[in-house]
Amino acid sequence: MSTFVAPDIAWGPLVPVLVVLLAAVAGVLVEAFVPERLRRTVQLTLSLAALAGALVAVAVLWGDVRRTGGTDVLAGSLVVDGPALVLQGTVALLALLSVLLVADRVTGDEDAFAPTAAAVPGSDYEELARRRGLRQTEVFPLVLFATGGMMIFPATADLLTLFIALEVLSLPLYLLSGLARRRRLLSQEASMKYFLLGAFTSAIMLFGIALLYGYSGSIRFSEIAAATATPGGTDDLLLVGAVLLLVGLLFKVGAVPFHQWTPDVYQGAPTPVTGFMAACTKVAAFGALLRVVYGMLPGMRWDLEVVLWTVAILTMVVGTVAALVQTDVKRLLAYSSIAHAGFVLTGVVALDDSGITAVLFYLLAYGATTLGAFGLVALVRERGTRDGTDEPAVLGEATRLSQWAGLGRTHPALAVTFTLFLLSFAGIPLTAGFTGKFAVFSAAVAGGAWPLALVGVLASVAAGFFYVRIIVLLFFTEPAGSPAGADGTAVGEPAGGERVDGADGADGGDAPVASGVGGATAAGAAPLAAATADATAGPGTATADATAGPGTATATATATGTTVERGTTTVVPGEGLTVVAVAVCALLTVVLGVAPQPVLDAIGSVAVLLP
Template sequence: MIATYLPLVPQLILITAGILVMLLEPFTAPGRKGRLGQMAVIASALAAYSLGFQWNSTPRTLFHGMFIVDNFTMFFQWLFLVITAIAALVSIRFNQREEIERGEYYALLLFACSGMSLMAASGDLILTFLAIEILSIATYVLAGFKRSDAHSNESALKYFLLGSFATAFLLYGIALIYGTSGSTNYQVIRDVGTLPGQVQVTAVAGLVLLLVGFGFKAALVPFHAWAPDVYQGAPTPVTAFMTVGPKAAAFAALLRILAQALPAMADDWTRLLWAVSILTMTLGNVVAVLQTDLKRMLAYSAIAHAGYLLIGVVTNTGNGFGAVLFYLVVYTVMNLGALTIVLSLSRQGDKRVNLEDYAGLSRSAPFIAASLSVFLISLAGIPLTGGFLGKFYLFSAAVEAGYIGLAVIGVLNSVVSVYYYFRVMVVMYMREAADNALPPEPISPPVLAIIAIGVAGILWLGVYPADILNLASNSALTLK
């Protein structure tokens, strides 16, 4: 009997650890709050370990179809746990330096992680809605965690207002889909299939509103306006977390809804997302070229990458979905890596994040400059890195499914992106540091280890992608 609910153990670990962190916070002396961060890392590791037992078990559902247990869920939960652990680890030093050392931070990360995991596991619109909100409310607070800083306030305010605006659209979409299909359960909605005349029109309206809601959450053009401001103003570890975690979670929930609940409307959603994908890639890349603040540049690059990911969703094939999952892993490694370096080199109060500050970095910190170059090369999609193979699988899935135009636009966009990624490398390697420049902050050993593992991971994914690729396509299988 109890064995049935074992797949919930990772969730329970996350939530228990979150509550424990909150309870222990008042008893932890100032200056030792890093301990709570270490607790968050250990909890994530434990949860990831307990997930291992569920891998490859027969796909099934718990709580009348609410919670789906399959490899897709496990794959994403693993990814989210890794993201959370790394975000907690790199935050410890950063929070001390920025004087925002408080235990709630780590509790919020853990709660956000449980929200993301539920988004991937959800088989019911009610749970999807609740999971999105668990994640969103935690990230609103995280974005504004530097309470005394006006940039952080502004970031939180914009994220909050536009996030809840998006929630309203999402909810109205869910209401229309519920009304037309008579259920909130994905399987039941799927079985209802195509509806007669007028009712189908209402259902499509529901779908469009749902996509608007997800468009805001995943920062797709034309609903991306909040993203650069929020990513720039939030504390950098939170930015690193937000550009990968909630984005991957939004894609997980989107894939589940589109492929498992609404395959009957595939014609409508592929056409819509086709246009959104092109807009997102192009705008993200073109505007990124104009940026001089590295955090903001990476924010626009994150928008562009969401556009590439959409290509895989549009194909509506098992291969395409597998490519999305693989690319999400690669994207997580390279984006987290790049932002970890940006946050480690920055000085108190978000100083030293401008492009000019990276001049001469190859002299003062050769290892860091080389690592950042690897991440940027991978983000640009140059061969021998994971970024190249990820894009290759996405584009080839698009060609297979007959979306040749989409693949061509994707390739052209990658070419544009080379310009702004390589500009950073040019500044690092070919320009001398100004005389009055602040030296880069020394980097702590655990963060150095993370960076080294990230570099190794990107090269490994670029040379031997088979392991993770099999894992990704295996997990995407249950969708089709």
């Protein structure tokens, strides 16, 4: 028996991660000990300080890493090298902006989260909690925990740490997805789906890890890489293990065919959380993928190329084609994020040295644009009356595309900013999206993967169509009255009505078609009835959006026979936190498009993965 020797830990390179995780722990204590009225302020300050601290720590470590190339810490469980630092910095920056979105009380004094998540949706208890003005400040530590996991994820150097980081980042996200204040059943459904599929994928990944360990006798990336270099008799073990491991990572980035959760979760989760997931999770997961593909499996590149190429092509094509028929802004952005995952994959698959810089740059550019877009989605609201009264109120987010018609006339600043983000998604020059796309496609062509770049370009053309469609809607369509008043309770709208929504501005809006239970339960019907109807309608209609063409109609209020509220869409300023975050994102989108050189230089100078 050997005696246990405590590892010699170099704490310095761990500071960015530690700051965030310690702040998360402190956040839990704040929940326990700080009086309720102070909690939000304390939590917000703590979160912002921690993330800013992490950014500073990254900056301090930068010089060292640039000089030495990086170090491994915790006896080789983690590596802090250039790409890891870049990714940690990106995650911290985007998380910082996300926290602003999370904290903003957009309507009145209500933030985006349920007053008490444990209450049954639509119950008296929930209404009581709402009236009492209860608030869930636990979201801040949850976001910090997730961020901590995301910062570890791309810096891992062995499979177990990889798995643990994955769980640390995922579990808070499952929770956060279920906390939406409005449309709670949709949110809970999203959370459940995400959790079940995520847990399933974790198991698959763990199985892959076991197989890889069985093949190589090690969980270290470097030792597995060494083992793949020497041919042995158990290649099947290696191949199956590697594929299973990749499945886990590709699930997190939302690549086809592991993307099924993305639209539902992105739609159901509270919009600030969606933004956080879309931006930060993708950065972290691609970081890990980059390390696995470049660091651990280069010996297998010929075997894996088929898999990765197929996934990349499928992701670009399916993401784009499915986005073409979406009628809900959040679902559209979800599918667009899938397509973008495909574009990043072309950079990963390139296996060219320029690919690392390209991918890192793309992630930053895409993250900033996405976060900004979701931030704006949170500001566009329906106007109607509060439950059973005539009291006018600003209700939930107006996510139906038809409700966005004419915003360019009524709210030009918002429309112009959103257009900027859309142009960036579409890859129009002088925006960050173009620079990123150019970088990954260059890497792909340089790495001999020009067919991928070609597919990417064709997908971009098709994608251009739906981004342009929104611009048309924003600027060239008269604001059409869309049925909004049916929202009735603050609880939420029936999922059926929400999903089967084909009318966009071009079709003139709201033909009264009652689509099943969805319509029948709206507008002041008993909340419990809404709840059950919702629960049954939800899963059944989950796929309906893909087929619902223009012409099917919004099914909210008309079936009840009450007067239809000609609800209008409005834009709320919130407390200004969202506006600040969006402004930063817009600035990044422009700067990374017009003058990307400093950032490219900075990333390029450290873009070497430590084995």
